[in-house]
Structure formats: C-alpha cells, structure tokens
Amino acid sequence: MNRTSRLCRTVAAVSAACALWSSAHAQAPVTYKVIGQPAATGLVQKNVEKPFFDDFAARTGLNIQADYKPVDQLGIKDTEQLRVMKAGLFDIVSLRVSQNSRDEPTLLGLDLVGAAPDYATARKVYDAYKGVLDTRLQKQFQVKLLGAWPFGPQILFCKKPVASLADLKGLKVRTYDQNLSKFMESVGATPVPLSFTEVHQSLSLGVVDCAITGPSSANSSGWPEVTTHQYGLGVQMAVNAYAISMKAWNKLKPEEQAKLQAAFTKLTDDIWAYSQELTIDAMDCNTGKPSCKLNKPYKLVDSPLKEADKKTLTDAVARISVPTWAEICDKANKSCSADWKATAGKVLGIQ
Template sequence: MRKLLLATLLGTTLAGTPALAETINLKVIGQPLATGLIQKNKEQPFFETLAEKTGLPLSINYKPLDTTGIKDVEQLRVLKSGLFDLISLRMSQVSRDEPTILGLDLVGLNPDFQQGRRVVEAYQDTVDQRLQERFNTKLLAVWPFGPQVLFCKHPINSLADVKGLKVRVYDQNLAQFVESVGGVPVPVAFGDVHQSLALGMIECAITGPSSANSAGWPEVTTHMLPLGFQLALNGYGINLKTWNKLTPEQQQRLQAAFDELNEDIWSYSEELFLDASRCNVGAEPCTTGTQYDLVDVPVSEADLATLASTVQSVSYPTWAEQCNKTNPDCAANWQRDLADIAGL
C-alpha cells in the first residue's frame, strides 16, 4: 500500500511539473568582421543577447562570415543545405544565385535612405516568396549599409573622370553602370580591396563611407565622390525547416526581435554614413571613425542627372532581361511593386 501511495504521489508531482523547454540550437553566420561597426555594435550583440531578449530557449553559435571560410556568394546555397540555420545575407552578392533579389537595389533606384525604405517595404514580400520557393529560406529583415560612393587613388573632378579607370564593383548591375560611364568594372571581394588599391590592380572602388573607413581605404585613395549609387542592402534569412520547427508564438517573438533590430540598424546606418563621410575628408564632428584627408569631390548636377536616368536606361532593362531568364514573372512583379516608386 505504501509503494502504491508513493507511486501515486510521484506521478501526481511529475504531472504537475512543467516540461523543460527544448533548446533551440541556431548556427548563425553574420556580416564579415571587415565591414565594421554595424557588425560589431549592432549585429553581434543582438545575437549574443537574443535568448534573453526573446525569452526563448536559444543556444546560438554566431560566426562572422570571414571566419568561416564560406564566400558571400555561397550564402543562399549554404542556407538551403541546412549547414547553417540563419545567415546575414549580403544581397548584391547572393543575387548571382537569385537575380530577383537585385531588384531591391538597382543602381540609381535608392539614392538615399528614404527612397530605400519605400522600395524595401514594397518589394520585400516578393523577394521573400522567391527565396522560400527556391532556397528554402524565409526573409526576416532587410537593412542597408548606406549609400555606396566612389573612392579613387586617381584625381577626379566628376563621375565622367572614371573613364578608362579600373573600378571595383560587387554586383553585375553596378558593373554595367560603371561600363556605361566609361569605367572598367573589376569584381573584387571586399576584404581584398585595400591591397588591390595599394598594388594598383584597381584605381577606384565603391562602398559605403563607414565600411571604407573601417577597412582603411582612405589610406590608399585620395578622392571621394559622395554620389550614392546603391544602398548595399543586406538581410537576415532563416532556413525554413528551422523556422517551421518553432511554434507560432516562438516565431512571433523571433520576428519581433528582428523587426526591432532592423529599425535600429536603419537609424544607425544613417548616423554612420553622415559621420564617416565627414571623417573621410577631415571634417568635424568625427566620432565613429578615423579622420583622413581625402578630397571631397563636389557632386555636380550632371552627375545627379546621369544617376537619375540610370534606372530607366541601364540598370532596370539589363537586370530585367537577365532576371526573366530564371524567373519569368520577375520584371512583371517588379513593375507591379515598384514602377510608381521608381518613376517608370
């Protein structure tokens, strides 16, 4: 009788004890260390405190991209395979595998942060649907490094002066634009740009002012033309199998955390852009970077007009033709979402 009573009490106690939540293991690839302050001050701390922020039983293994041996152009393939659960996607680079993505940031489409927000809000769901269909990936957020501008180790007075110069580019759309203004586009990985400039393998390169400052580009260049060609959008993608293992409540908490991070990075990115633009040319205040003395090349009306006409004359038609080859609805979907915003 005593054994039966003990067993009954034990069973009652166990039944009344909540089950321990199963640990959710997430293998995460972040932005490269070389890209600077957004990775250091926003992204990595976010993942380090994500379990506490969401209240979810998360165990996160976070690695910056340039510590993994994985190339940025391989990110979507890695996500699809399930080798990593969540990746900070470098959108222009992964668009080689899925051209639909590049529709977010065609050259000339996003000259500033305000336009970029409108474009992302209108087109993000279309990109997300495509990634889910082809790469088993859900898009959690899209954010910018900020306007991508021109750095040269060759004296320039305007955009026209890149004619004949070798210019580092990071996607095919930008390459076609550089070619259209007489430059020679050269694809170079971000981490290799400093050395390529120093050795004279290229004469100019395009990136954001803050990333350039963090990577020391002003050490090997002399001029900066602050004309924003693209916003260098990035996004967080999660493997759908990983996402679907979460309960609806867990999904809601995780998405809410990424929504908050996304807003934070949009604001921080604009702060960094303005400050680093000053730092690079020796202006004050300079609080987030190293102060250099690049020549601040004035942006002319002719430069602005060239960029404004680029979407219709170069970047959209060449991209649409390429994108439709792999996604027959690509251009039509882009027109549906963005024609009015782009002024086409």
C-alpha cells in the same frame, strides 16, 4: 498499505518523473548557427548586429542561443550564403544581397543602381518589395525573409583625382554585382569584381584605381590609407537582409514566430537609423572635418557632386539598371520584372 494504494503511488511517482523530464527537455536551449556580416565591414556589424546575436535569447524572448560568426571568419564566400542555407548548414544568415544575386537575381530588385539614392527611397522600395522577395526565397531556397537594412550610399574611393563620372573613363573600378558593373561600363570605366576583403590590397597594388562601398565601411577597412579622393555619388544603398531557414522557422510555435519577427523588425529599424548616422559622420571623418566623432579621421579630397552626374545616375535606372537586370532575372524567374514593376517600380514611378 494495500496493493491498489502502492500501485497508485508508483504510477504517481512515474508520472511526476516524466513531467519533470518533459519540462527539462522542453526548456533545453536550442542553438541557432548564424552567418554574420563580414567583420571587416565595420561598425554596423560590431556595434549592432553582433551584440544582438550575442544576447539573442534576451533580445527575442525565446529559449534560443546563437552561435554567431562573421562570414569572413567562416571560410565561406559571401556569394555562397544561400547555398549553405539551402543545404541546411546554418539557421540564420545576415544576407549579402548584391553578392548573392547571381544565385537569386530577384534579390537585386531591392538595390538596382540609381533606383534608391537615399535612405527614404530605399525604405519605400524595401517595404513595397519585401513580400515578393520573401515568397521567392521560401520557394527557391527554403529560407524566410525577416528584414532588410542598408549600409548606406555606395560611393567612389579613388587613388587618382576623380571629380565626376567622366573622370572614371579608362579607370579600373571595383564592383560587386552585374548591375553595377554594367553602369560602370556605360561611363567608360572597366569594372573589376572583387570581394570586400580583397579591396584594400587591390587598391594598394594598383589592381584597381577606384572602389565602391559605403563611407563607414571604407573608413573601418582603411581604404583612405590607399586612396586620395572620395566622390559621394550614391550608386546603390548596399541593402542586406536577415533570413531564417524554413526548417528552423517551422519548428517555432506561432507565438514564438511573432516574437522572433518582432525582434528582427526592431533590429533592422535600429540599423536603418544607425547606418544613416554613420554615413554622415564617415563622410566628414574621411575628409578630416572637425565634426568627425564615430569613425577614424583621414584626409581625403571630397569632390563636390556634379548635377550632371546625378542626372546620369537617375537616367540609368530605366535605361540600364532595370532592362539589364530584368533580362537576367526573368530567365530565372519568369514573373521577376513584372513583380518588381508592380511593387518597387510602382513606388518609384518606373514601369
């Protein structure tokens, strides 16, 4: 074998080795660090969200694994999710919208008190507003919105007889954002901001008389053990969102971004449907109806909705919710309320 042949073989061997190394390196799995919904919130987290992230590579069609942990098991407050994302500590977050609205008031435009009392309206608001919110989150926190979904109508659970909003006068009511607190004040209640995990004990000890959450979340966390009445006036829809850091997003090729977005669109669509199913069932389960199937049966008193309370809630959107929120949001983001009125406000007929 002459010198040229030996050199060619050597070059070929090195090239082959480099190709194998490059292939192996390219196929090495990436792991995303993911903040999930609190495990205490119940069946959406347990039966839909967690399985999605546990099987992340298969669900997305990408060579990416997910290191998924619920926020209540991380030692991170659910009000700090955007901050830790901006700091680069996590790649994807299951974002608690109302809880993070103090850091970014624009978020609350998805879920103003009284604006979206049902699933169909909430979906219209999200579809209209998502572009505005995505742009803002990218600019302020370097995260991209991948989708949003609701836990469902947020209703009252009380340890005292409550059959109307008028019965809340003088009572201490757990709230979770400033918009809801302002509405509770307007009907004579005293708002008490508490995280979800603090509520059961606070009800038990009398720190609060009532608390607001979705029927299924209340059921999963045992609130009917420490309350007696359920009043089904849905003041908000408890919208939550998925967001990815722009750093992680920008590392993906366009076709990979499309796959990831498609997977999250399917996930959020699945949760919209499942949430509605859970809400109907939990309303029955909380009051011990035979139709209860998915949640745990309890024996709360379910007070019929008052038409006057529905009107009070509807009137509160233009009178309380939008002005209160706009004042705060426009200070942080000067086009905030104008952007909302041009999108979500337009589909709701609120200008």
